[in-house]
Amino acid sequence: MATPSLTDFIAGIHRSPYMAVLVVTGGGTQALADLFAVPGASRTVLEALVPYSDRSMREFLGHEPEQAASVETAAELARKARERALALRPGDDVPVLGIACTAALLTDRPRKGDHRAHVAMCSGESVEVRSVTLEKNARTREDEERVVADLLLSAMGRACGLSAALCDRLLPREPLRVRMI
Numbered sequence: 001m002a003t004p005s006l007t008d009f010i011a012g013i014h015r016s017p018y019m020a021v022l023v024v025t026g027g028g029t030q031a032l033a034d035l036f037a038v039p040g041a042s043r044t045v046l047e048a049l050v051p052y053s054d055r056s057m058r059e060f061l062g063h064e065p066e067q068a069a070s071v072e073t074a075a076e077l078a079r080k081a082r083e084r085a086l087a088l089r090p091g092d093d094v095p096v097l098g099i100a101c102t103a104a105l106l107t108d109r110p111r112k113g114d115h116r117a118h119v120a121m122c123s124g125e126s127v128e129v130r131s132v133t134l135e136k137n138a139r140t141r142e143d144e145e146r147v148v149a150d151l152l153l154s155a156m157g158r159a160c161g162l163s164a165a166l167c168d169r170l171l172p173r174e175p176l177r178v179r180m181i
Helices: 006-015 029-037 054-061 071-088 141-159
Strands: 019-025 045-049 096-104 115-122 127-134 177-180
Touching (some): 019 071, 029 141, 071 096, 096 141, 127 141
């Protein structure tokens, strides 16, 4: 089966019954733009938040995270996003998702740690977190952002029942790790 275009993939997300609150920080904002660029976003997106500064992140979580771009922070953001989705959904019968992305991508100063992203999806009690460590100096910031956006959209699509995955931009030394928390 051929991989659908990005537009077709997002249209499939919009056709699903799921509604979501999305929280992205450090990377992943292109996924928000992609979702809004395809007609039907109002059937999918309840709210999109970008707690980018330390203070904004602290206020959203209610505490200072140990590390912003981590599995644990992504999972916590997804849980908070799902709580918000439950409060915002138009009816008790509407299924909701909390989706979050934390990332540390190419910046304008030397980065001591890895370039990495963690995408978390919460539809109930457990949270699925997909993580990748990106190869340094292999992409531009824009290209790293595209990889992270595709990871987020792919996770969202799977949660909405779509079978096709989008993220084919990972390099051979960039395995995707999946954890249930």
